[in-house]
Amino acid sequence: MRRVLAGVLACVFAISANASLAQDKPPLKLGGILDMSSLYADITGSGSETAAKMAVEDFGGTVLGRKIEIVVGDHLNKADLSANIARDMIDNQGVEMIFDVAASATALAAAEIAKARGKIIMFNGPGSIRLSNEACGLYTVHYVFDTFAQANVTGLAAVKSGLDTWFFLTADYAFGQDLEKDTSNVVVKSGGKVLGSVRHPINTSDFSSFLLQAQASKAKVIGLANAGGDTINAIKQGAEFGITKGGQKISPLLAFVTDIDSVGLETAQGLLLAEAFYWDLNDDTRAFSKRFMERTKRVPTSAQAGVYSSVMHYLQAVKAAGTTDAAAVMKVMKETPINDMFAKNGRIREDGRMVHDMYLFEVKKPSESKGRWDDYKLLATVPGDQAFQPLSESRCPLVKK
Numbered sequence: 001m002r003r004v005l006a007g008v009l010a011c012v013f014a015i016s017a018n019a020s021l022a023q024d025k026p027p028l029k030l031g032g033i034l035d036m037s038s039l040y041a042d043i044t045g046s047g048s049e050t051a052a053k054m055a056v057e058d059f060g061g062t063v064l065g066r067k068i069e070i071v072v073g074d075h076l077n078k079a080d081l082s083a084n085i086a087r088d089m090i091d092n093q094g095v096e097m098i099f100d101v102a103a104s105a106t107a108l109a110a111a112e113i114a115k116a117r118g119k120i121i122m123f124n125g126p127g128s129i130r131l132s133n134e135a136c137g138l139y140t141v142h143y144v145f146d147t148f149a150q151a152n153v154t155g156l157a158a159v160k161s162g163l164d165t166w167f168f169l170t171a172d173y174a175f176g177q178d179l180e181k182d183t184s185n186v187v188v189k190s191g192g193k194v195l196g197s198v199r200h201p202i203n204t205s206d207f208s209s210f211l212l213q214a215q216a217s218k219a220k221v222i223g224l225a226n227a228g229g230d231t232i233n234a235i236k237q238g239a240e241f242g243i244t245k246g247g248q249k250i251s252p253l254l255a256f257v258t259d260i261d262s263v264g265l266e267t268a269q270g271l272l273l274a275e276a277f278y279w280d281l282n283d284d285t286r287a288f289s290k291r292f293m294e295r296t297k298r299v300p301t302s303a304q305a306g307v308y309s310s311v312m313h314y315l316q317a318v319k320a321a322g323t324t325d326a327a328a329v330m331k332v333m334k335e336t337p338i339n340d341m342f343a344k345n346g347r348i349r350e351d352g353r354m355v356h357d358m359y360l361f362e363v364k365k366p367s368e369s370k371g372r373w374d375d376y377k378l379l380a381t382v383p384g385d386q387a388f389q390p391l392s393e394s395r396c397p398l399v400k401k
Contacts, residue, residue, distance in 0.1 A: 039229030
């Protein structure tokens with residue numbers, strides 16, 4: 001009995017000592033630069049903050065004797081504000097790693113601040129291929145998807161099925177421009193034709209004039225090179241214009257399960273789209289999503305699942321490296337395969353691209369769905385080395401040719 005009591009007391013003292021040590025050292029702060037209030041709030045927003053906190057909790061809450069804290073800022077989809085938040089997080093709040101940074105223009109702005117200060121930044125919400133090309137950095141990781149993979153998976157499948165003439169509705173900023181360019185390249189290389197495009201401001205409420213131009217083009221496919229609320233509005237208004245009933249197909253080049261939920265299966269049925277993650281893919285994705293839903297009442301998007309995975313991968317690398325030094329941590333991150341509910345045998349290349357499988361889905365008919373969030377049918381799994389831009393085409397100066 002004495003031995004048992006002594007063991008219990010020893011454990012209590014050890015826990016108390018570790019807790020005291022964690023209190024004595026400054027916390028390890030990870031910063032999320034998110035869209036908490038605008039058109040990407042459902043894709044990232046508070047859900048990304050929740051995913052990051054889940055990763056911290058599952059990891060154990062401390063590393064190297066330091067308590068782990070998540071801090072967040074709302075960039076309001078303004079690049080200058082994103083840069084200011086990144087600067088304040090690193091210079092004043094002591095943040096060691098920045099994650100998510102939804103939207104490409106805001107991500108490019110934050111990336112410059114992180115690079116100048118030698119801090120790791122991991123992108124989950126933005127899609128611009130520039131983040132792992134011209135804007136790549138020693139400590140930059142592009143984790144979830146990019147415009148090349150979205151175009152490659154969706155565009156190639158569409159042209160192969162006979163949908164070989166395209167017209168684009170493009171959001172007029174870095175992400176939309178890159179998505180149109182990358183998809184156009186895929187269409188043309190596959191033997192299709194691009195009949196034209198029109199650009200719209202971000203956060204557009206009325207797509208009527210843009211949809212009329214697309215309708216008049218007689219293109220078989222109207223490609224939506226936008227995201228979030230813009231994609232939702234364009235699909236809904238396209239249905240009101242009778243575009244799909246007239247024989248044209250609308251293809252959202254970046255859509256999330258939350259977008260499909262907002263549109264509704266009656267309108268979205270039959271859409272082809274590429275995703276990096278889906279909550280109902282396998283036992284691992286379902287288990288994580290169940291826990292996420294208990295907190296948020298919504299399934300995780302691919303960006304939010306990517307936040308969990310990337311934060312966990314970072315913390316594991318910090319523990320293995322025994323330091324928060326960016327160079328040492330990044331070395332471990334690049335050497336260590338990623339195997340979790342988000343990716344199997346994922347890896348971070350020298351250009352910062354995290355390579356993993358991508359998935360081609362078709363949106364279910366209402367009659368095929370068993371309930372809310374049961375939205376996708378898996379058509380194909382595309383291996384990462386086929387989905388993402390090959391290093392031979394990279395424009396990242398860190399890549400040796």
